[in-house]
Amino acid sequence: MKFEQxxxxxxxxxxxxxxxxxxxxxxxxGWDNQQWRLGEELxxxxxxxxxxxxxxxxEQTWLPALGERLPLPIPTxxxxxxxxxLFGHTWxxxxxxxxxxxxRAPITRTESAEALAGSLRALHQQAPAxxxxxxxxxxxxxxxxxxxxxxLPPPRD
Numbered sequence: 001m002k003f004e005q006x007x008x009x010x011x012x013x014x015x016x017x018x019x020x021x022x023x024x025x026x027x028x029x030g031w032d033n034q035q036w037r038l039g040e041e042l043x044x045x046x047x048x049x050x051x052x053x054x055x056x057x058x059e060q061t062w063l064p065a066l067g068e069r070l071p072l073p074i075p076t077x078x079x080x081x082x083x084x085x086l087f088g089h090t091w092x093x094x095x096x097x098x099x100x101x102x103x104r105a106p107i108t109r110t111e112s113a114e115a116l117a118g119s120l121r122a123l124h125q126q127a128p129a130x131x132x133x134x135x136x137x138x139x140x141x142x143x144x145x146x147x148x149x150x151x152l153p154p155p156r157d
Contacts, residue, residue, distance in 0.1 A: 001048040045092045053089040071118040
C-alpha cells in the first residue's frame with residue numbers, strides 16, 4: 001500500500017497546521033510504515049500494513065523513554081496524529097535521524113561502531129514490568145528451540 005503526499009499534507013493541515021507548510025519529500029524503504037521527510041528535522045510515519053498500527057503505538061509509547069537512555073539519536077515521536085475521516089489510524093511525526101541505514105551503507109568508521117556498541121549496551125538492561133509485548137513476536141521456548149542468531153549445532157557425522 002502506498003499513500004500519496006496529498007494525503008499527508010491534508011493530515012498535517014487538519015491535525016498539525018503549524019507543520020503543514022514545511023517541505024515534504026518521500027523517503028524510500030520501510031516495511032510497516034511509509035515515511036516522508038518533513039522539513040529539515042522531522043519525519044511523518046503512516047502505518048501501511050495490518051500489524052503496523054499496533055507497532056506504531058508501541059513506538060509512540062516507548063521511543064521517548066528509550067531516547068533518553070541511548071547515546072545515538074532515534075526517531076522519537078514529537079506529535080501523534082489521531083485517526084480521522086482521512087486516515088483510520090494514528091500516525092506519527094518524529095525526529096528525523098540523519099544517516100544511511102546500515103543495510104545500505106555498512107559501518108566502516110571505528111567511532112560509529114563504538115557509538116552503536118554504546119547504544120546496544122544501553123539497551124541490554126532489564127525491561128520495565130510495563131514493557132510492550134509484541135503480538136507478532138514470541139519468545140523462544142525454553143526446551144530445545146534455537147534463539148535466532150545463535151550458533152548452529154556441530155554437524156553430525
